[in-house]
Amino acid sequence: MINSKKTYSFYLNEDKKALGIKKLPLMLFFNPFDIDLEIWLFQKALRKCEYLYNVDKKTFFWKLQKFIAARRFKRLSCKLGFTIAPNSFGPGLRIVHRGTIVVNGQCKIGANCTINACVNIGAKAGFDEQVPKIGNNVYIGPGAKIFGDIIIADGCAIGANAVVNKSCSKPNLILVGVPAIEKGKVSISLLK
Numbered sequence: 228m229i230n231s232k233k234t235y236s237f238y239l240n241e242d243k244k245a246l247g248i249k250k251l252p253l254m255l256f257f258n259p260f261d262i263d264l265e266i267w268l269f270q271k272a273l274r275k276c277e278y279l280y281n282v283d284k285k286t287f288f289w290k291l292q293k294f295i296a297a298r299r300f301k302r303l304s305c306k307l308g309f310t311i312a313p314n315s316f317g318p319g320l321r322i323v324h325r326g327t328i329v330v331n332g333q334c335k336i337g338a339n340c341t342i343n344a345c346v347n348i349g350a351k352a353g354f355d356e357q358v359p360k361i362g363n364n365v366y367i368g369p370g371a372k373i374f375g376d377i378i379i380a381d382g383c384a385i386g387a388n389a390v391v392n393k394s395c396s397k398p399n400l401i402l403v404g405v406p407a408i409e410k411g412k413v414s415i416s417l418l419k
Contacts, residue, residue, distance in 0.1 A: 235278040241318035272300040337363035351375040
């Protein structure tokens with residue numbers, strides 16, 4: 228959770244590393260085909276909202292900053308198709324593509340998570356408090372659906388279009404299918 232300038236800076240640096248962004252030359256801003264830049268701007272807006280809303284200051288300037296950051300975050304969310312609540316992901320978030328990504332605001336997802344387009348991470352129908360808890364270094368493939376009061380262990384890879392509704396407590400497993408079943412160990416190269 229971002230609650231100081233130091234952790235805010237740490238989260239931004241980890242997200243930047245995860246996205247593979249070394250520097251942002253001025254020419255990237257003028258490239259209409261650069262999707263990575265848009266995702267990076269979204270992640271910066273996400274982290275700024277987390278920082279501004281987690282640090283409780285009562286000044287007018289702080290409230291104005293919160294309002295402006297929230298408006299920008301909402302605009303970028305709508306533009307890219309992301310419904311991701313602040314304080315859901317740990318540092319090192321890597322969003323691979325723009326497209327529909329829905330994450331319940333109660334979910335807790337660890338550090339260094341890679342998430343693809345058309346992913347839905349949500350509550351069991353009718354139970355808002357029953358949401359997934361996902362560990363560190365998890366890869367979530369395109370179209371994966373993860374829901375219910377479940378736990379996904381560290382280092383797991385969830386395959387494309389998998390439907391995960393049961394916990395996976397063993398680390399470094401591959402989950403595929405509908406409903407998802409364990410299919411062996413994760414190769415290190417798969418997570419990079």
